[in-house]
Amino acid sequence: xxxxxxxxxxxxxxxxxxxxxxxxxxxxxxxxxxxxxxxxxxxxxxxxxxxxxxxxxxxxxxxxxxxxxxxxxxxxxxxxxxxxxxxxxxxxxxxxxxxxxxxxxxxxxxxxxxxxxxxxxxxxxxxxxxxxxxxxxxxxxxxxxxxxxxxxxxxxxxxxxxxxxxxxxxxxxxxxxxxxxxxxxxxxxxxxxxxxxxxxxxxxxxxxxxxxxxxxxxxxxxxxxxxxxxxxxxxxxxxxxxxxxxxxxxxxxxxxxxxxxxxxxxxxxxxxxxxxxxxxxxxxxxxxxxxxxxxxxxxxxxxxxxxxxxxxxxxxxxxxxxxxxxxxxxxxxxxxxxxxxxxxxxxxxxxxxxxxxxxxxxxxxxxxxxxxxxxxxxxxxxxxxxxxxxxxxxxxxxxxxxxxxxxxxxxxxxxxxxxxxxxxxxxxxxxxxxxxxxxxxxxxxxxxxxxxxxxxxxxxxxxxxxxxxxxxxxxxxxxxx
Amino acid sequence: xxxxxxxxxxxxxxxxxxxxxxxxxxxxxxxxxxxxxxxxxxxxxxxxxxxxxxxxxxxxxxxxxxxxxxxxxxxxxxxxxxxxxxxxxxxxxxxxxxxxxxxxxxxxxxxxxxxxxxxxxxxxxxxxxxxxxxxxxxxxxxxxxxxxxxxxxxxxxxxxxxxxxxxxxxxxxxxxxxxxxxxxxxxxxxxxxxxxxxxxxxxxxxxxxxxxxxxxxxxxxxxxxxxxxxxxxxxxxxxxxxxxxxxxxxxxxxxxxxxxxxxxxxxxxxxxxxxxxxxxxxxxxxx
Ligand SMILES: Cc1cc2nc3c(=O)[nH]c(=O)nc-3n(C[C@H](O)[C@H](O)[C@H](O)COP(=O)(O)OP(=O)(O)OC[C@H]3O[C@@H](n4cnc5c(N)ncnc54)[C@H](O)[C@@H]3O)c2cc1C
Ligand SMILES: Cc1cc2nc3c(=O)[nH]c(=O)nc-3n(C[C@H](O)[C@H](O)[C@H](O)COP(=O)(O)OP(=O)(O)OC[C@H]3O[C@@H](n4cnc5c(N)ncnc54)[C@H](O)[C@@H]3O)c2cc1C
Ligand code: SF4
Ligand code: SF4
Ligand code: FES
Numbered sequence: 001x002x003x004x005x006x007x008x009x010x011x012x013x014x015x016x017x018x019x020x021x022x023x024x025x026x027x028x029x030x031x032x033x034x035x036x037x038x039x040x041x042x043x044x045x046x047x048x049x050x051x052x053x054x055x056x057x058x059x060x061x062x063x064x065x066x067x068x069x070x071x072x073x074x075x076x077x078x079x080x081x082x083x084x085x086x087x088x089x090x091x092x093x094x095x096x097x098x099x100x101x102x103x104x105x106x107x108x109x110x111x112x113x114x115x116x117x118x119x120x121x122x123x124x125x126x127x128x129x130x131x132x133x134x135x136x137x138x139x140x141x142x143x144x145x146x147x148x149x150x151x152x153x154x155x156x157x158x159x160x161x162x163x164x165x166x167x168x169x170x171x172x173x174x175x176x177x178x179x180x181x182x183x184x185x186x187x188x189x190x191x192x193x194x195x196x197x198x199x200x201x202x203x204x205x206x207x208x209x210x211x212x213x214x215x216x217x218x219x220x221x222x223x224x225x226x227x228x229x230x231x232x233x234x235x236x237x238x239x240x241x242x243x244x245x246x247x248x249x250x251x252x253x254x255x256x257x258x259x260x261x262x263x264x265x266x267x268x269x270x271x272x273x274x275x276x277x278x279x280x281x282x283x284x285x286x287x288x289x290x291x292x293x294x295x296x297x298x299x300x301x302x303x304x305x306x307x308x309x310x311x312x313x314x315x316x317x318x319x320x321x322x323x324x325x326x327x328x329x330x331x332x333x334x335x336x337x338x339x340x341x342x343x344x345x346x347x348x349x350x351x352x353x354x355x356x357x358x359x360x361x362x363x364x365x366x367x368x369x370x371x372x373x374x375x376x377x378x379x380x381x382x383x384x385x386x387x388x389x390x391x392x393x394x395x396x397x398x399x400x401x402x403x404x405x406x407x408x409x410x411x412x413x414x415x416x417x418x419x420x421x422x423x424x425x426x427x428x429x430x431x432x433x434x435x436x437x438x439x440x441x442x443x444x445x446x447x448x449x450x451x452x453x454x455x456x457x458x459x460x461x462x463x464x465x466x467x468x469x470x471x472x473x474x475x476x477x478x479x480x481x
Numbered sequence: 482x483x484x485x486x487x488x489x490x491x492x493x494x495x496x497x498x499x500x501x502x503x504x505x506x507x508x509x510x511x512x513x514x515x516x517x518x519x520x521x522x523x524x525x526x527x528x529x530x531x532x533x534x535x536x537x538x539x540x541x542x543x544x545x546x547x548x549x550x551x552x553x554x555x556x557x558x559x560x561x562x563x564x565x566x567x568x569x570x571x572x573x574x575x576x577x578x579x580x581x582x583x584x585x586x587x588x589x590x591x592x593x594x595x596x597x598x599x600x601x602x603x604x605x606x607x608x609x610x611x612x613x614x615x616x617x618x619x620x621x622x623x624x625x626x627x628x629x630x631x632x633x634x635x636x637x638x639x640x641x642x643x644x645x646x647x648x649x650x651x652x653x654x655x656x657x658x659x660x661x662x663x664x665x666x667x668x669x670x671x672x673x674x675x676x677x678x679x680x681x682x683x684x685x686x687x688x689x690x691x692x693x694x695x696x697x698x699x700x701x702x703x704x705x706x707x708x709x710x711x712x713x714x715x716x717x718x719x720x721x722x723x724x725x726x727x728x729x730x731x732x733x734x735x736x737x738x739x740x741x742x743x744x745x746x747x748x749x750x751x752x753x754x755x756x757x758x759x760x761x762x763x764x765x766x767x768x
Contacts, residue, residue, distance in 0.1 A: 188709045190519050190526070190567040198711075225505075227569035229709055232514075233505050253711040257723055264716055264723065264742055266749040273712035281525065281706070287760050290525040290551055291706075292753035365745030413710055413728060 009120025012041040014127050019345040023316050026202040026284055029342060030102075033131040035079045042072040045123045046115055054113035055125060061093040061459045065110060065125055068132065084141050086132045091145070094129075095174050095462075096167060098137060098209045099196060100455050101130025103306075105336045109455070137212055146216055149178060156180040158472050161243040163230045163415065166194020167454045168445025169249030170217060171461030172468070177220040179469050184243075186228040191280065194251055196454070198280040199272070201310050203317075204339075207279075231414035236421070236441060244475060245440045245468045248428060249461060252446035254410040258302070262359030267296065267367040271303070271311045271406035278314050295320050296401025300370055302356055303406035304332070305451075309339040311404045312348045322348045323398065327355040327375050332386050351398075353377070355391065359403065371397045411447050426450070433467040434460060442468055483564030487540055492622045495547040496591065497556045503568045504539030506531060512598035513576025513700065513732055517708040518543070519567040520559065525551050528705045528727075530595040531571070532623075541568075544622070546591030548647075550757040557765070572708045573731045577698065578602045582672035584610045585665060586631075587686055589658050589678025590620075590651070595700060596677050597623055601630040608673075613665070615658040615682075617641050617650060637661045655682035663689045671695055676735070677702075680747055684740040697735035701726050703746055718742050 015031040022029050033041065047066045050056065055065040068089040075082035090097045104110070106126040114122035136142040160176050162169045165187040173183045191197050193210040218224065228234060230250070239246050255270035257263055274293065277283040281291035295318035301311050304326040312322045324343070326333065329352050333340060344350070354372035362368045374394045377387040411426045422429040422437035427448055434442045444460025446452055488500035506516055515530045531541040545552045559565070576599045584603050588596035593614040604610040610631040614621065618638035627634035637657055641650060658678075665671070666689065674690050676683045677700040690697045703715040703726045710728035717726050718739035724730060 188569065188711075189707060190569065227517075227567050228505060229569065229572065232571055233509060233569075253709070255711070255713045257713065257716075264718055264739075264746065266745055270713040273706060273714045276706055276712050282523070285523075286753065287550075287757045289523040290521070290757060292750050292757070294750070294753070365742065366749075 007119055008044045011121040011124050012037050012044075014124070019342075019347070022203065023346050026314075026317060028206050029203050030127075030338075032134055033127055035082075035131075035135065038128055038131040039072055039076050041124050041128060042069045044116060045069045048115060054115060055110045055123070058112045059093075059110040060453075060455050061462070063093045063110070063129075064089050069123070069125075069128055072128070072132070079135070080139060080141060083132055083135045083139070084145060087136045087142060087145060090129060090132060093462075094455070094458065095171055096213060096454070096458055097129045098133035099167070099205060099213070100458065101126050101128075101133055102205050103200060103336070103453075104455050105453065107337045137209070143216065143219070146220070150220065153178060154180045155182075156472065156476070158182065158244040158476065159184070159242065160245045160247065160468060160472075161186060161239045162247045162249060163236075164188075164194060164249040164251055164445075164447075165192030165214075165224060166249055166251050166445060166457060167196060168251070168447070168457035168461040168464075169194070169247065170213065171458045172247045172249060172444070172465045173222045173461075174217050174220060175462055175465030176468060177217065177222050179465070181469075181472070183221070184223040184225060186230050186234065186239075187224060187226045188229040189280070190226050192224050192226065194249075198276045199307065199310065201275065201279055201314050203313070204310065229414065231417065236415075236418050236438070240438075240440060244472055245442065247461075247464050247468065248415060248436070248441065248443035248447050249445045249457070250412045250415045250447045251457075252409045252449075252451050253412045255405065256408045256410060258356055258405060258407065260356055260358055262361055262367065265359050265361040265367040266365050267294065267401055268359060268403045268405065271301075271307045271404050272409070274311055274404050275307070275314065284314075284317065294402065297321060298400045299323070299402040299404065300325055300398060300400040301404045301406055302326075302370075303408070304328070304350075305334045305406065305408070306336060306339055308404075308406035309335045309343050309348075311406050313339075313343055313346055315402065315404065316346050316348060320402065323351055323400075324348055325351045325354045325356070325370070325372065325398070327353065328386060328389055329353060329377055353389070354396070355389075357395070360397070367400065367403055369397050369399045370403055371395055409446075409451055411450065415447065433470075434464040435467065435471070440471065483566055484568045486559055486561050486563050486565060489559065489561050491556075492544065493620045496620060496622050497545050497547060497552075499543045499545070499555075499559070499565075500540055501543060501565055501568060502539060503541050506568060506570045507534045507536050507539045507541050510534055510541065510571040511575035512578065512602040514571040514573045515708070515731065516541070516543070516568050516570030517572060517705065518565060518569075520551065520555050520565050522566065524554075524566070526567070526569075526706060526708070527551050528572075528702075528708060530598075532594045532597050544591070544594040546594075549754050550761045553758065554761065569708065572727055574729075576602070576675070576700070576732050578606050580607050581696075582608060583670060584608045584673045584675065585613065585662070585671045586610060587613045587615070587658060587662060587674065587676040587678070589676060589682040589686070590616050590654050592676070592678030592700075593623060596675070597626060597630075599675060600627070604631045611635065611665070611671075613637060613658075613661060615654050615661065615678075635661070651679050651681060654679065655685035658682050659685040659689045662686050666690065666693045666695065673698070676700070680740065680744045683735075684744065687735045687738075687740065690735070698732050699735040699738060700732045701730055701738065701743060703743060704750065717746070
């Protein structure tokens with residue numbers, strides 16, 4: 001019987017930089033726990049039994065959450081050991097904890113049903129996970145752990161090609177390399193990382209974290225070919241001649257546009273273009289960096305997901321007045337709670353039940369206003385459980401010199417046009433082993449799900465690696481027989 | 482993934498040729514396709530066109546027209562042996578290489594470099610190809626290459642007048658281009674016209690071709706960032722639909738293109754581009 005501890009109802013807060021300070025730069029907003037604070041928060045966890053713990057059930061990759069949290073408390077006198085043990089528990093299910101700890105929608109996943117919620121604040125699982133990963137990285141504990149594994153890797157002599165270096169592809173690559181396969185990633189852009197590098201801003205996920213993950217992969221022997229666009233530079237058919245299996249993790253990178261007059265006016269960006277200019281190309285440092293971006297005085301961001309929050313908060317950092325306009329109501333905002341909270345703190349305004357119907361331009365082809373129809377919600381719900389909305393016939397026009405469209409994305413077109421690849425509604429169709437209609441070709445992440453999350457993409461990468469391992473083991477045995 | 486510069490030459494004022502080791506592109510590239518180049522760690526990604534290539538030896542030739550900071554920095558700072566950080570591609574769809582009959586391929590200003598591989602392929606496909614290059618007189622490039630590879634090459638040059646800036650030069654290219662095309666189409670029969678060059682000049686040529694009702698293909702140059710269909714910067718209105726030039730193009734039926742919108746869109750960053758160039762020139766002067 002465990003020692004009964006006093007219930008500590010309140011979360012140990014993580015230090016954050018004040019809004020007035022942070023809207024002038026792109027440095028990280030949340031500073032994370034120190035070891036002492038992490039232990040204090042870890043102590044609040046009731047250590048529910050593994051087969052019951054609702055946090056584990058809520059995590060899409062089923063991390064043994066009480067397990068890793070418990071290590072922090074157990075080895076509180078030896079921080080390095082505590083972190084190493086905790087990291088080992090996390091790594092059994094998740095190889096990108098520094099990222100997921102920062103970007104998972106914890107409130108809908110691991111933290112949703114945490115039993116502490118019945119008496120006080122839920123355990124801050126995300127920040128604890130982030131702490132473990134950050135501390136390990138800063139102290140080199142992650143590399144140490146990784147290289148304890150490396151000499152044990154038995155080379156299989158088979159080659160796997162991975163398409164796309166986002167969370168799905170990176171995870172699949174890492175897992176397959178650890179299993180002894182010769183892995184090569186084909187990435188279209190000049191830097192690996194996928195949305196983690198071109199989409200999610202520095203103030204939420206520092207690029208150095210993603211780069212450190214990639215360095216680790218390289219040390220595992222994974223080769224990364226940037227500037228290679230599968231479908232143009234090389235086709236899947238050609239890859240199959242050179243490799244024993246292929247994994248598609250090409251994401252959902254095609255931005256959706258609004259079918260309304262004026263969509264091509266200057267000053268109307270897709271969130272992807274805006275964020276790519278700002279994050280990947282570092283336009284916030286123009287002209288030190290060559291890529292320009294134009295952020296006017298009044299910015300309207302259309303949409304209310306994570307992408308919209310990232311675009312809005314980035315625009316705020318250029319000194320603009322920013323409005324988020326969403327066609328539904330506040331209860332349907334899909335962004336993480338923390339992002340909405342941070343956006344509000346940073347002075348982003350929210351306008352609900354506005355549906356854009358026209359973009360109005362000036363004589364030079366620059367946008368100057370957006371005309372919206374006011375919407376209202378009905379009691380009836382749609383398939384996704386959101387209240388249906390209808391137009392009211394009333395219109396309102398709001399001035400803006402920059403508009404950012406953040407209403408979602410489709411899977412990348414180049415890949416889905418592969419002959420023989422079965423695709424439904426733009427998504428690659430896979431079986432229960434994540435194999436596509438082409439034997440030996442697997443897929444995961446946003447390419448099969450449409451827009452989803454980092455942890456689901458990562459989970460797919462892991463699952464696919466396992467399936468590929470089984471597939472290639474059979475292939476090996478077939479050849480040896 | 483750095484790619485080595487094997488050779489570099491100034492072909493004419495402001496026209497710089499780079500021969501670059503890029504086997505992945507050389508292996509696959511087709512006329513009409515392009516690459517995205519990133520030359521410096523803090524640099525832009527810019528689209529350029531492989532003009533010639535060798536599939537076996539794994540090199541491609543790019544020719545830049547020095548117009549802004551990136552192309553100028555490349556001209557000033559890169560030398561043979563240096564690496565280019567990124568050459569992504571090939572990108573875009575190949576140009577239609579079919580049997581049209583008599584083809585007029587018009588390169589407006591530096592657009593001529595992109596005309597070269599397409600014109601050559603069209604000639605090889607059995608067409609009778611006339612190429613027309615409209616540019617300031619000292620900027621005649623690739624004359625010999627064209628003469629070797631197509632039926633006829635015409636260079637329509639003009640002198641730059643005192644006080645002309647880019648705006649006036651581009652206007653003159655448009656005027657001369659339209660005039661010369663009108664002359665050719667009036668005197669001879671053509672079955673297909675193709676253009677590459679500044680949007681305004683392409684539009685002027687299109688307005689002439691339209692009068693004759695000849696099918697016309699235009700390679701468009703909207704601003705691009707990734708070149709893979711991910712950002713939408715390159716969107717153009719074609720036939721009333723939004724198209725992404727990098728994956729749906731870059732070539733389109735000229736009759737369907739919304740030219741005025743394209744002209745607005747390519748000019749969106751002019752002020753910032755000028756600022757970047759001025760700062761760069763200042764740094765060169767040691768200010
Ligand atoms: C701005 C933004 C904010 C987000 N915020 C969150 C968040 O807070 N939490 C969360 O969980 N999720 C968030 N998401 C969603 C999350 O990022 C994605 O679900 C996740 O990145 C999907 O991973 P992936 O590996 O499937 O694809 P991606 O991350 O999209 O990576 C795909 C990679 O494949 C490459 N590629 C594409 N086509 C080709 C080709 N033909 N050849 C070679 N390479 C190719 C791309 O360049 C890219 O690098 C956000 C998304 C965006 C855009
Ligand atoms: C498919 C395609 C193929 C091209 N091929 C060639 C080529 O073979 N040789 C060549 O000299 N030029 C080519 N261009 C144009 C070339 O990309 C621009 O000259 C280059 O980007 C200018 O950069 P800069 O910094 O020197 O000039 P800047 O001062 O930045 O820009 C000058 C002008 O170039 C255009 N431009 C700027 N940035 C971009 C961009 N990212 N994408 C597209 N256009 C831009 C704009 O019209 C701008 O006003 C091509 C463009 C496209 C779209
Ligand atoms: S991976 Fe995401 S959902 Fe799972 S425990 Fe970590 S933060 Fe929670
Ligand atoms: S549900 Fe909450 S209290 Fe229980 S183990 Fe998980 S984090 Fe700890
Ligand atoms: S350049 Fe980004 S979509 Fe075409």
